[in-house]
Amino acid sequence: MRLTVLGCSGSAPGPGLPTSGYLVEAGGVRIALELGSGVFAPLMRHCDPFDLDAVLLSHLHLDHCADFSSLVVYRRAHPAPPYDVTERKLPVFAPAHAPSRLANAHAASRADLATTDLTDTVDFVPLTTGRYRVGPVEVEVAAMRHICEAYGFRISHGGVSLVFSGDTVPCPELVRLAAGADLLLADSAWRAQAGRANYLHMSGREAGEVARTAGVGRLVLTHVLPWSDRDGILRDAGEAFPGPVALAEPGATYAL
């Protein structure tokens, strides 16, 4: 299994740094994990978008799905697609309200929205806690704790597992999902601040504590906000987790 970081900036892009987006390759399939703002450009550097076998969207904040619109345009407007995109639709695993939410983001006006239907080249698969398959790859889905419906994914193939937290605060559901995983790609938006209500994201220290409790092999910190203290987040996570820990960087690849 191979994980490539396409973008990893949290909530808003940074200079030359798209928001959430990853490419996961395993068992001969390619999965776009999140399509945040600016992610479609680096995706094309690593993969022909027509070669994707599935898209996984953890939730529908735009820093995780804004470039879905670019994918729709690419599939519809490309003059020479390698196959009939209306016959071989791309599965998109996403929260149940994705068809209307993404149509809202895609349409240019309220009048345009009335006729906007994105299902001509993609098939939406509504997510719930459970197990899904993309070819030989298993995707276990668990509900996370964020300010909207949000999911974490455990992607497994050939005895190897990658877990992605999406956006969440620390929770038993994430610890259970990540138990014994080879790599945990974890929301680590900021350094912990006393007195700040935390209903959105994990701190570096919290991500490290989840990784330690779940007994994962390695921890990769992502969704760091553009104004956050990256070195401090890495240090805090490293104090809480005894295994290898790194900050996600665009273009970085991890072979599992």
Ligand SMILES: [Zn+2]
């Ligand atoms: Zn986010």
Ligand SMILES: [Zn+2]
């Ligand atoms: Zn979010």
